[in-house]
C-alpha cells in the first residue's frame with residue numbers, strides 16, 4: 001500500500017474505539033443488556049427536559065396500547081355475533097353494538113396515536129437541544145490540554161456529531177418500543193384469553209427476524225469503528241480541497257490533482273467497505289426473513305389443527321388471526337424500536353464516553369480562587385510533556401517572576417517558549433513540579449479564577465466571526481472597558497477606519513457583508529483585545545510577527561507603556577524589542593539555559609549574546625553579501 005498523503009493510517013485504535021468494539025463485539029445478549037442504559041439515558045434526558053411532555057407521551061402510548069387490546073376483544077364480539085346461528089339480518093343487528101364499540105375504539109386509537117406523535121415531535125428537538133447543551137457546557141470547561149490529545153479531539157467530533165443525533169433518534173425508538181410492547185402484551189394477553197396455546201404462537205414468526213436485524217446492526221457498527229480513522233482522513237482531505245485556508249497554496253503549489261487523487265483513494269476504500277457491509281447485512285436479513293416465514297407457516301398450521309380438532313370456535317380463530325397479525329406488527333415494530341435503540345445506543349455510548357472523558361479532563365471545582373493580583377509567580381522544578389509525546393517539552397524549570405516585571409522569553413524555534421507561557425498562566429498544568437502564584441499552587445484553585453487574571457495576545461489571534469468592535473470587546477465582555485485606549489495603543493483604530501462599516505463590520509468572509517483582514521491587521525486587533533482585557537498578567541506571544549516596522553514599533557511602545565503594576569511576558573524572536581525587559585529568560589531544548597538582564601546576558605557572552613549579535617550584525621553589516629557565512633553560523 002502507498003504511503004498516505006493526508007494524515008496517517010492509524011495502527012493503534014483510540015481507547016474510546018476499543019470501548020465501542022467491546023460493545024459491538026459482545027454478542028446479542030450483551031447488546032440487549034446495553035439497551036436499558038440507553039433507554040435510561042434517553043428517558044432521564046426527556047424527564048429533565050420536559051416532564052409535562054414526557055408524561056404526555058407515556059400516557060398517550062399506554063392508552064393507545066390498551067385501546068388496541070379492547071379493539072381485539074370488540075372484534076371477537078363482532079365475529080361471534082356474525083357467526084352465530086339464525087337469519088343474517090338478525091345476526092347483523094345483534095353485531096351492531098359491538099361494531100359501534102369497535103369503530104369508537106378505532107377512532108379513539110387514531111386520535112391517541114396522533115396526539116402521541118405530536119407530543120413526541122415536540123419533545124424530540126428539546127431533548128436534542130438539552131443533550132447538545134450539556135455537552136457544550138462540559139466542553140467549555142475542559143482543560144486546554146485536552147485539545148492536544150488527538151484521541152479526545154476525535155471522540156469529541158464523533159460523539160458530538162453522531163452521539164447527539166442518536167439521542168434524538170432514540171427518543172423515537174424508545175417511544176415506538178414502549179407503544180408496540182404495550183400492543184404486544186395486549187395481543188398476547190388477548191390471544192391467551194381466547195386460548196392459552198395461542199399466546200406463544202403469535203411470537204413464533206418474529207423472533208428470527210429480530211435476531212437477524214440485531215446482527216445486521218452489529219455488522220454496521222463494527223464497520224463504523226473500523227473505518228473511523230479513514231473517515232477522519234476523508235473529511236480532512238475534503239476540507240483541504242474545498243477550504244479557504246488552503247485554497248491559495250493548493251493552486252500555487254498545483255497540489256490539487258494529488259489531493260484529489262488522495263481523496264479518491266480514501267473514498268474508494270470507504271465505498272468498498274460500505275458495499276461489503278451492505279452485502280453481509282442483506283444476507284443476514286434474508287436468512288432471518290426465510291426463517292420468519294417458516295415460523296408464520298407453523299403458526300397458521302397449528303391454528304388450523306386447533307380448528308380441525310374443534311378446540312377453538314371459528315369466530316375466535318378469526319380473532320386469533322387478527323391477534324397474531326397485531327402481535328406480529330407489534331413485535332416487528334418493537335424490534336424496529338429495539339434495533340433503532342441498539343444501533344443508536346452504541347453511538348450514545350460514544351456520547352456518554354465523551355462526557356466522562358470531558359469530565360476527566362476537567363479540573364474539579366474546589367471553590368478556591370487564585371490571587372487577584374499576583375505579586376510573585378514561581379515555577380518549582382517544573383516539567384511538562386504534551387499528551388502522547390515521548391519527550392518532555394519543558395524539563396526541570398525553576399523561575400521567579402515578580403509583579404510589574406517585563407519578562408522576555410527567548411530561544412530558538414521549538415525551545416519551549418509558548419509552552420512555558422501557558423504554564424505560567426495556568427493554561428497548562430505541569431506533569432511534575434508546581435506553578436505558584438503568591439506561593440499558591442495553581443493546581444489547587446479553580447481554573448476560571450486563574451484565567452480571569454490573564455490576557456493573551458497570540459501570534460495568530462482567534463478570528464471571531466463578529467464585528468471588529470466585538471472582536472476586541474470579547475477580551476472582557478462582562479465588564480466594558482475603555483475601547484479607545486485599546487484601539488489607539490494597538491493601531492487597530494487605523495484598521496477599523498478603513499472598514500466599510502467601521503467597527504461594526506463583521507470580520508468574516510462567511511457572511512456576505514463581512515470583510516477579512518491581513519495577518520498584520522489581525523495582529524493589531526489581537527493586541528487591542530489583550531489591552532482591552534486589562535488583566536494583571538499579560539502574555540504577548542510573537543504579537544507583532546506579521547506587523548510592518550512602524551506598527552511593530554508602536555505595538556512594543558504601547559506594551560512598554562501599559563501599567564507598571566502589570567506583569568508582562570513577551571515572546572519574540574526580534575531581540576531588539578526585549579532589551580528593556582527586566583528579565584530575559586533563554587530557553588534551549590526545553591531548559592532554561594540563561595536568565596538575567598540584557599546587559600548581564602551580553603556580558604556573559606552566552607546563547608543570548610550570540611543570538612543578539614547575529615541579529616544586530618545583520619543590520620549593522622555594511623554589505624551583508626560580503627559575509628553570508630559568518631551571519632549564518634550558529635551562535636556558540
Ligand SMILES: Nc1ncnc2c1ncn2[C@@H]1O[C@H](COP(=O)(O)OP(=O)(O)OP(=O)(O)O)[C@@H](O)[C@H]1O
Pocket residue numbers: 148386387389393411412413414415416417418419420
Ligand atoms: N500541541 C503540541 N503537541 C505536541 N508537541 C508540541 C505541541 N506544541 C508544541 N510541541 C512541542 O513542544 C516543544 C516546544 O514547543 P513551543 O511551541 O513551546 O516552542 P516555541 O519555543 O514557542 O517555538 P516557536 O519559536 O517556534 O514558536 C517543541 O518541541 C514542539 O514541537
